[in-house]
Amino acid sequence: MLLEVKDLRMYYEVGDGVFVKAVDGVSFNLDREEALGIVGESGCGKSSLAITILRILPSNARVLGGEVLLDGVDILRLDEHRLRKEVRWRKISMVFQGSMNALNPIIKVGDQIAEAIMLHEKVSKKDAYRRAEELLSLVGIDPSRVSSYPFELSGGQRQRVMIAMALALNPKVLIADEPTTALDVIVQAQTLKLIKELQSRLKLSLMLISHDISVVAEMSDKVAVMYAGKIVEYGPAVEVLLQPKHPYTTALLKSVPSIRESKRKLAYIPGVPPNLVNPPSGCRFHPRCPYAMDICREKEPNLKEVGEHHLAACHLYR
């Protein structure tokens, strides 16, 4: 087991004693060379989970509990110096949501990559540029593009540059937070293919975050479905996607268009995602769940085994 996240809790403090419960008791594992997809609606806490693992948190974030074990070492308990020296970007790296727009448009691509490398490693400028060229060709961009400005690149190419930067220090784990959301469908497919190829070529473990369950389906060995700060279903991708057990997962799958059933009306999930300051009692999905029972309002369901390595947090399974 490369990465083990156990009962992780991170809340944002938004007022005196008022907290947004963005990550509320999340556990999962990531094996070597495995791809885990994390899926859920906007605001359910996916990015919050990612930045808690890497400990790149805004000042109002409070990590209130849990462990993030990387090869058995709890990185939540490492001091900032060791975290920076040994873990962040070196072992676990991340492509941020919307990051392709974070490139400085008026600094050449090569300068930005080389600068990022020199910030972390004692290498000469020349070696950093050579590495920048290697990284560009790794992500399928002509190395001569080191002297291009980001505004001269397409959105898909800029996203590839961000992926190259995330891989600069040879990490073992790559967290990709909505890596293709801002791209058109064709470029989205190409970018996902690239990520998949890089994963197997570099033997990466991948944590792929998306609100789009069809993206996750294509890319993942395992799937975790998040709802309101919690994982509500977790297991092998084939199990979770073909035999979903949690009503929320079923609803997410129904909202995906299918070529074979083009005439079927697309379902959408009625109701609104809950407020994470005061989430609903019991099961947080109960106000939107077609199967809600009395117990669902009263008691929070724990993740229980509903198949082989397949867990769901739902009172329908007792």
Ligand SMILES: Nc1ncnc2c1ncn2[C@@H]1O[C@H](COP(=O)(O)OP(=O)(O)OP(=O)(O)O)[C@@H](O)[C@H]1O
């Ligand atoms: N710095 C912050 N301070 C307070 N609340 C925050 C902060 N950042 C995020 N939140 C809240 O935390 C919750 C989880 O947000 P998060 O960005 O993790 O969701 P997400 O699943 O990544 O959504 P999306 O699919 O839109 O990217 C949301 O309710 C959001 O409004």
Ligand SMILES: [Mg+2]
């Ligand atoms: Mg997000």
